[in-house]
Amino acid sequence: MLTQSKKLGLTSKILIGMAFGFLIGFALRTAFPESQWVTDYLTNGLFHVIGAIFVSALKMLVVPLVLVSLVCGTCSLSDPSSLGRLGGKTIAFYLTTTAIAISLAIFAAVMIHPGNASLASENMEFAAKTAPSLSQVLIDMVPTNPIKAMTEGKMLQIIIFAVVFGFAISHLGERGKRVAALFEDLNEVIMKVVTLVMQLAPYGVFALIAKLALTVDASAFKSVLMYFLVVLGALIVHGLVVYPTLLKLLSGLNPIIFLKKLRDVQLFAFSTASSNATLPVTVETAEHRMGVSNKIASFTLPLGATINMDGTAIMQGVATVFIAQVFGIDLTLTDYLTVILTATLASIGTAGVPGVGLIMLAMVLNQVGLPVEGIALIIGVDRLLDMVRTAVNVTGDSVVTLIVAKSEGEFDSETFHNPEAGKLKGNLTDQVQS
Template structure:
C-alpha cells in the first residue's frame, strides 16, 4: 500500500478527486432532490467549508509570494535596461495573444453562428459596472499606500512597488546585498509552503467539484448550448494548439513536454477558477518543473495573472457575435475590428475591477451598440466556462514566461527536458528519507 501511495502522482490524485467529487455531488442531488439536510450540511456545510479553506490557503500565499519573488528578481537585475526588456517583451506577448484569441473567437463564432434570433430576450436585465477611464487606470497603477495595496490584493500596485523596492535594494551596496539575502531565504520558505499547500489539493478539489455538481443548474444549458460549445471549442483550440505553436515557433522547445508539466497548474486553475489563487502553483511549476529563472518568473507570472486574459477575450468575442445574432443585429468589419481593439486594451485597463470579464464584455457591447442586457443570456453557463478559461489564461502566462526566459538566456534546458524534474513528490519528507 505504501508503494502504491508513493506511485500515485499529484495529477492523478487531483483527477481522481475531481471525478469522485462530481460523482458524489450528482449522486446526492439525484438521491435527495431538494433535501434541506444536503443543502445545509453538505453543500453549504462540508463542501463549502473545505473548498473555501483550500482556496483561501492558496490566496493567502499570493501577496507574499508575488512581493518576495519580485523583490528577489529585480534586486538581481543591476541593469535597468534588462528590466525594461522583460517588461516590454512580456507586455507585447500578452497583448498579441489577446488579439489573436479575439480574432479566432470572432471568426469561429461567425462561421458556426451560435446565436438564434428566436431566443426570448423579454425581461432580460444586467447591471453593468462602469470601467475606469484610461487616465484613472494609469493613476491607479502607482500605490499611495503599499500596505493597503497588499491588504486589498491590488496586484498591479504590488508589482510596481516590488519592482521599485527591488531596484533600490540592488543599488545600495553591501546593505542591499544583506537585504537581498534575507529575501532569497524568504523565497525558499514561501515556495516550500506552496508545496505543502499542494498536498491539500485533492481534498479541496473534491469539495469544490462536489459543490459544483450539487448547485449547477443544467436547465440553463438548453438555449445556449451552441454558444457554450463554441466558446469551449475555441478555448481548447487556443490552449492546446495556438500556445504550443507559439512556444515551438519562438523557442524551439517541445510543446508536449510543456503540456505534460503544466497539468498540475491547469487542474488547479480549472478547479479554483481563479488565476490569482493558482499563481503560487504556477510559480512553483515554472521554476522547478520548467526550469525558468526566478528573475523572469517572478515578473511575468504575476503580471500575466493580472492582465493576461486570453480566455476571457475568447468569451467576449463569441459572446459579442452571439448577442448580435440573438438580437438580429448585423456587425460590420469595422465593428469587429473595434471589438478586437477595445477588448485587447481593456484587458489591461480593467485588470483591477471585480467581475472583470463581464465588465470588459459590457464595454465591448457598448462600443458596437449592442444591448448590454444580452449578457443575462450567458450568465447561467459562465461558471463552467470560467473554469476552462482560467486554465487557458495560466497556460498563456507560462508560455510567455518560457519565451521571455529563453530570449533572456534564463531557462535551464536540462530541467525543462527532464520530465521528472521538480515533481511535488520530490519535496515531501518521505521521499527525502528513502
C-alpha cells in the same frame, strides 16, 4: 497499500478528487433533488467550507509571493536596460496573444453563428458593475499606499511597487545585498509553504467540483448550448494549438513536454477559476519543473496573472457576437475591430479572480452599442467556461515565460527535458522523515 499511494503523483490525486467530487455531487443531486438538508449541510456547508478554505489558502500566498519573488527578480536586474527589455518583451507577447485569441473567437462566432433571435426576452436583466476606463486603469497602476494595495490584493499596484523597491535595492551596494539576501531567504520559505498547501489540493478540488455538480442548473445549457460549444472550442484551439505553435516557433521547445509538465497548473486553474489563486503553483512549476530562472518567472508570471487574460478575451469575443445575433444587430467591420482593441486593452484591467470577465464584457458591449442585458443569457454557463478559460490563461502565462526565459538565456534545458524534475511525489513524506 501505503506503497501504492506513494506512487500517485499530485496530478493523479487531483484527477481522482475531481472525478469523485463530480460523481458524489451528481449522485446527491439525482437522489435528493429537493433536499434542504443536502443544500444546507453539504452544498452550502461541508463542500463550501472545504473548497473555500482551499482557495483561501492559495490566495493567502499570492500577495507575499508576488511581492517577495518580484523583489528578488528585480534585484538581479541591476541594468535598467535589462528591466526595460524584459518588460517590453513580456507585455508585447501578452498583448499579441490576447489579440490573436479574440480574433480567433470572433472568427469562430461569425462563421458558426451560435445566436438565435428567439432567445431575446424583454425581461432579461443584468446588473453590471461599472467597468473602469483605460485611463483609470493606468492611473490606478501606481499605488498611493502600498500597504493598502497589499491588503486589498491590487496586483498591478503591488507589481509596480515591488519592481521599484527591487530596483532600488539593486543600486544600494553592500547594504542592498544584505536586504536582497533577506528577500531570497523569504522567497525560499514561501515556496516551501506553497509545497505544503499543494498537498491539500485533491481534497479542495473534490469539494469545489462536488459543489459545482450540485449547483449548476442543467436547463441553463439548452438555450445557449451552441454558444457554450463555440467558446469551449475556441479555448481548446487557442490552448492546445496556438500556444504550442508559438512555443515551438519562438523557442524551439517541445510543446508535448511543456503540456505534460503543466498539467498540475491547468488542473489547479480549472478547479479554482482564478489565475491569482493558481499563481503559487504556476511559479513553482515554471522554476522547478521547466527550468525557468527565478529572475524571469518572478517577473513574467505575476504580470501575466494580472494582464494576460486570453481566455477571458475569447469569451468576450464570442459573447459579443452571440448577443448581437440574439438581438438581431449587425456588427460592422469597425465594430469588430473595436471589440478586438477594447477586449485586448480591457484584459490589462481584468483581475485574475472568478467571474470578473462578465464585468469587463459589459464594458466591451457598451463600446459597440449592444444591450448589456444580453449577459443574462450566458450567466448560467459562465462558471464552467470560467474554469476552462482560466486554465487557458495560465497556459499562456507559462508559454510567454518560457519564450522570454529562452530569449534572455535564463533557461535550464536539462531541467525542462528531465521528466522527474520538480515532481512533488513523495516530497512531503521525505521532508517529514528527514
